[in-house]
Amino acid sequence: MTVEHAQRRTPKVAKTNSVFKKAVMAVSGIIMVLYLIAHVVGNLKAFSGAEAFNSYSGWIRTVGNPAVPGQTTLWIIRLVLLAAVVAHFWAAVSLWRQAKRARPQGYVTKKAVAQSYASRTMRWGGVIIAAFIIYHILDLTTGTVNAEGFDSTPYDRLVASFQNPFVTIFYAISVILLGMHLRHGIWSATQTLGQSNRRREKTVSLFAIGFATLLTLGFLLVPFSVLFGLID
Amino acid sequence: MTATDGAMRSSVGTPGAEKRGMNLTLRIWRQQGPSVKGKMVTYKVTDISPDMSFLEMLDVLNEQLILQGDDPVAFDHDCREGICGMCGVMINGQAHGPQQTTTCQLHMRSFADGDTIDVEPWRATAFPVIKDLAVDRRAFDRIIQAGGYISVPTGTAPEAHATPVPKKDSDAAFDAATCIGCGACVAACPNASSMLFTAAKVTHLGLVPQGQPERDDRVVNMVAQQDYEGFGGCTNIGECSASCPKGISMETISRLNHDLLGALRAGARPKS
Numbered sequence: 001m002t003v004e005h006a007q008r009r010t011p012k013v014a015k016t017n018s019v020f021k022k023a024v025m026a027v028s029g030i031i032m033v034l035y036l037i038a039h040v041v042g043n044l045k046a047f048s049g050a051e052a053f054n055s056y057s058g059w060i061r062t063v064g065n066p067a068v069p070g071q072t073t074l075w076i077i078r079l080v081l082l083a084a085v086v087a088h089f090w091a092a093v094s095l096w097r098q099a100k101r102a103r104p105q106g107y108v109t110k111k112a113v114a115q116s117y118a119s120r121t122m123r124w125g126g127v128i129i130a131a132f133i134i135y136h137i138l139d140l141t142t143g144t145v146n147a148e149g150f151d152s153t154p155y156d157r158l159v160a161s162f163q164n165p166f167v168t169i170f171y172a173i174s175v176i177l178l179g180m181h182l183r184h185g186i187w188s189a190t191q192t193l194g195q196s197n198r199r200r201e202k203t204v205s206l207f208a209i210g211f212a213t214l215l216t217l218g219f220l221l222v223p224f225s226v227l228f229g230l231i232d
Numbered sequence: 233m234t235a236t237d238g239a240m241r242s243s244v245g246t247p248g249a250e251k252r253g254m255n256l257t258l259r260i261w262r263q264q265g266p267s268v269k270g271k272m273v274t275y276k277v278t279d280i281s282p283d284m285s286f287l288e289m290l291d292v293l294n295e296q297l298i299l300q301g302d303d304p305v306a307f308d309h310d311c312r313e314g315i316c317g318m319c320g321v322m323i324n325g326q327a328h329g330p331q332q333t334t335t336c337q338l339h340m341r342s343f344a345d346g347d348t349i350d351v352e353p354w355r356a357t358a359f360p361v362i363k364d365l366a367v368d369r370r371a372f373d374r375i376i377q378a379g380g381y382i383s384v385p386t387g388t389a390p391e392a393h394a395t396p397v398p399k400k401d402s403d404a405a406f407d408a409a410t411c412i413g414c415g416a417c418v419a420a421c422p423n424a425s426s427m428l429f430t431a432a433k434v435t436h437l438g439l440v441p442q443g444q445p446e447r448d449d450r451v452v453n454m455v456a457q458q459d460y461e462g463f464g465g466c467t468n469i470g471e472c473s474a475s476c477p478k479g480i481s482m483e484t485i486s487r488l489n490h491d492l493l494g495a496l497r498a499g500a501r502p503k504s
Contacts, residue, residue, distance in 0.1 A: 194490020
C-alpha cells in the first residue's frame with residue numbers, strides 16, 4: 001500500500017542526538033545543584049549575626065588569596081555557573097522545540113496517568129526560576145533593585161529585602177518551584193546518565209524528595225526569619 | 233427472596249423484553265486521508281454487551297454505518313489477542329483506554345451505560361494518520377532496521393547450553409522483549425517520544441550474548457533514527473510505562489542511556 005503523507009516534517013539527520021542533549025541537561029543541572037548546596041549553607045550564616053554574615057560574604061570574594069589574586073576564584077565559579085545555566089537552557093529549549101515538532105496537533109482529550117506536578121512544570125517552572133535568579137542577583141548581589149542600594153553591606157540588603165512581604169512571597173514561590181524542579185530533575189538526571197534501575201528506582205525517588213525538601217526548607221528559613229523579626 | 237427469584241425467572245424467560253446492553257455516545261476522530269483536516273464526529277450505539285471488546289463495539293458501529301450507507305470508521309487490528317500490536321487508539325485521553333492492556337483486550341464492562349467515549353488516533357508527527365483512527369507506524373520498523381537485530385548465520389538451532397545466559401539477564405531481556413510495538417508509549421508521552429520502544433529493543437538485545445558484537449552501533453543508530461523520524465526527546469515523566477500494555481519498565485530507558493553514553497565515549501557514531 002502506498003500512502004501519501006501529509007506535509008511530514010522530519011528534521012534533517014540530527015547533528016546532536018536527543019540523549020546527548022539530555023546528558024548536557026543532567027550534568028549542568030548537577031553543577032548547579034552542587035552550587036545550591038554551598039549557597040544554602042552560606043545563607044544560614046545569617047543566624048550568626050551581621051558581622052559573621054558580612055565577613056563570610058567578603059571571604060567568598062577573596063577565596064584563594066594570596067595564591068590567586070583578587071576575585072579570581074569567585075569569577076571562575078561565576079563563569080562555570082553561567083556556562084551551566086546556558087547549557088541547561090540550550091538543552092531545554094532544544095528538546096522543548098523537538099517535542100513541539102513531534103506533536104503539532106494535540107489530542108482533543110488527554111488524560112495523564114503517571115506524570116507528577118513537578119514533571120509537568122519543569123519547563124515553565126524553569127523559566128520562572130530563571131526570572132527569579134535575575135531579580136535575586138539584582139536585589140542581593142548588585143543591590144540595583146534593593147532599598148539599601150549597592151553601597152550597603154550584604155546583611156543590610158538581606159534584611160531590607162525580606163522585610164517586604166511581597167519579596168519574601170516571590171522568593172518562597174520561586175524556591176518551592178525550584179524544589180519541585182529538583183525533585184523531578186534528580187530522578188531524571190539519574191535516568192539520563194543511565195544510573196537508575198528497577199532496584200534503585202525507589203531509593204532515587206526518595207532521595208530526590210528528601211533532598212529537594214531539605215534544600216527548599218533551608219532556603220526558606222532565612223527570609224521568613226527576617227519577615228518575622230528573628231533576624232534584623 | 234421468593235419475589236426476586238420470580239422476577240429473575242421472568243426476565244430470563246422473555247429475552248429482549250428489556251434492553252440489557254449499554255447505550256453509548258461515541259465521539260470519533262474522522263479524517264478522510266493523510267492530508268485532509270479531520271474532526272470529531274458523534275455517533276450513538278445501543279444495546280452493547282459489556283462482554284464485547286472495544287473493537288467489537290466498533291464493529292457494531294461500522295455495521296450500523298454501512299447499513300446507513302455511511303463510510304465505516306477505519307481502525308487497525310489484527311490478532312485481537314493482545315499480542316500483535318496492531319490495534320491501538322486513544323480512548324478518553326488514554327492510550328488503549330482505562331485498562332493497561334491493548335484496545336482489543338479492553339472490554340466494554342470498563343465503561344458505564346450512558347458514557348460518552350472519545351476515540352482518537354495516536355498523535356505524533358512520526359505516526360501520520362492514514363485514515364480516521366489508523367496511523368502509519370512504519371517509523372518503528374525503520375528504528376528496528378537501524379539496529380534492532382543481531383547478525384548471525386541462521387540454520388540449525390545451536391545447542392542451548394553452548395551459550396550460558398544468567399537467569400537474571402534472560403528474565404530482564406525477556407521482559408523487554410514482550411514489547412509488541414503498538415506505539416502506546418509514543419501516544420501517551422507528552423513529548424511524543426519513542427524512547428520506551430527503542431529502549432525495550434536495546435535492553436532485549438543488549439542483555440544477551442548474541443547481542444554484544446553490535447551493542448554500541450545498535451544503540452547509537454537506533455537513537456539517531458528515532459530522532460530522524462521526528463519523535464520527541466524523553467523527559468522521564470513515565471506516562472509511557474504506565475500506558476504500556478506489556479508494562480515495559482522505565483529501567484530500560486536508563487539502560488539505553490547508559491549504553492548510548494558509553495558507546496559515544498567509545499567512539500561509536502551513527503552511520504549516515
